[in-house]
């Protein structure tokens with residue numbers, strides 16, 4: 001946890017992860033199947049115990065996404081979801097959980113009248129968003145967006161992949177803003193039936209870095225959440241499993257909101273269970289030496 | 295190579311630079327960044343420094359397997375028609391029928407040197423896919439090709455060629471089922487299998503170092519042509535013309551001429567049926583990215599793109615599948631911005647006429663992609679000076695079905711009477 005970083009002001013996102021630790025972070029695609037539905041779904045996820053909610057702003061070329069979220073993005077685009085309408089929705093939302101936008105870099109660049117990241121960030125801050133995640137923006141290309149986010153008090157969340165190592169890993173972990181998004185496995189997003197070995201390897205590898213870590217890519221059940229939190233994460237990120245529920249229920253159907261809320265509860269319960277198990281181990285291991293800093 | 299001088303590498307263009315002016319970069323998922331670093335390293339060692347004799351082996355294989363060097367041929371009847379000297383760089387004679395093998399063989403060989411075990415590639419028209427499949431079989435590497443469903447259906451012969459050369463062909467159903475979607479899906483595969491797989495990207499697009507790497511493999515075209523024209527015509531040309539989809543044959547044909555400021559460089563894109571973008575439908579009835587595109591990020595690079603004002607990438611169009619792409623290589627975007635390269639476009643009708651004209655006059659059936667460069671020659675020859683080099687990037691056998699169908703539906707001046715085929 002970032003408790004030691006007392007010099008910096010704690011962001012909404014860091015506070016949300018600390019306050020109801022371990023955290024549940026939920027994702028859905030805005031506009032799937034319509035922005036009115038999204039409003040209802042976000043409220044359901046908030047009620048269900050989400051500590052942070054990520055909203056996908058759809059882009060036509062989602063290269064980091066598996067089939068589930070690709071399909072959601074297509075539905076959202078077909079429903080006429082635009083950045084302008086997306087921000088109008090966010091303006092209206094009142095949730096306990098801070099909101100993040102997840103979108104591809106070109107959507108951010110094109111928001112103003114010419115390619116520039118600042119108008120998007122300004123509008124995001126205005127709408128009350130707390131952070132941005134950009135799956136096609138590695139740290140090397142992020143300076144302009146990072147500067148704009150700093151200026152407006154938004155967190156720019158970076159992804160740490162199973163292949164991230166060495167000097168690059170140190171650099172990314174030293175600049176964590178909000179939390180480190182730990183990619184559980186190579187590949188694209190999509191619900192999976194188990195927790196990968198790569199997840200355990202990553203959490204072990206990252207244990208020496210004292211920053212909040214949330215694990216995403218493939219998490220779909222309360223038991224996964226428990227296992228991941230027990231293995232050392234501060235939060236779990238769940239997207240495709242929720243998008244699957246939306247796809248199953250179709251448009252304007254209240255049961256979709258109910259299903260999302262109860263899925264969120266299941267995941268949050270799992271996360272809490274994992275947290276209790278981990279605390280149990282840690283008390284049993286009180287004598288053990290502290291892991292060394294990298 | 296002849297004894298004529300070739301240009302020294304430009305000093306102000308360090309090869310490790312991630313950008314070309316404002317264009318280029320590495321806008322990819324984090325998982326791919328280590329692989330791009332590994333590739334940068336391999337590019338430096340094997341391609342730039344010829345470690346372990348990599349470039350020697352590449353050139354030798356391009357000679358024996360690929361059929362290089364290709365001729366630079368004086369086109370007698372075109373020269374007469376346009377009343378100036380017209381030379382054709384005959385990349386249609388490279389093994390496989392297009393310039394694509396220059397890059398595919400280079401990258402598959404590089405993957406081998408890097409210790410990778412599997413090759414993946416996207417393809418639009420199927421030309422890059424067939425070249426990659428050939429190269430992979432030649433070098434005994436397993437190979438999978440992603441191809442949009444629409445392209446699979448309209449380029450059947452190339453699908454068979456890939457299968458015959460032992461490659462898997464994975465149809466991509468997303469979106470309009472063309473090149474853009476095929477690239478998306480290949481990137482997704484790569485993000486999953488990156489540790490042992492090399493992605494042989496098909497043009498000078500994508501994240502750094504691909505645009506430089508592909509250009510360097512393709513620049514053999516201009517290295518040969520620059521020597522050949524000086525030998526055959528006694529001087530440098532006034533103009534060099536090449537078609538541009540992603541821009542690999544284009545930069546390949548231009549690269550060695552870039553420092554020759556007396557040589558005008560023309561990149562000819564597909565004008566399709568119109569240069570307007572339909573914002574509401576997200577459609578561009580053209581692929582004229584350099585002429586009409588705006589700056590943005592697609593497939594790992596900042597470049598000129600066909601996009602809506604919101605930033606959604608639009609569906610492009612061209613009668614030629616190989617030019618049908620909403621992006622273009624970042625180096626070409628940069629050279630157009632600096633004024634070194636002049637963008638132009640030629641519409642579907644003009645390209646089809648040029649296809650027939652070259653077939654009729656010179657006994658060469660060009661690819662529909664290359665026909666755009668030839669169509670530009672017809673339209674703009676008066677501005678091109680007395681000595682012109684045109685790159686014939688590929689042969690047109692793959693396009694016969696499309697051309698027959700399109701010729702029937704249009705009123706083309708240069709078309710022969712094709713009714714003989716019906717009786």
Ligand SMILES: Cc1ncc(COP(=O)(O)O)c(C=O)c1O
Nearest residue numbers: 421539540541542543616663688
């Ligand atoms: C013969 C031929 N020329 C040109 C192209 C366009 O590609 P590029 O612009 O990268 O040369 C293709 C692509 O398939 C092709 O097959």
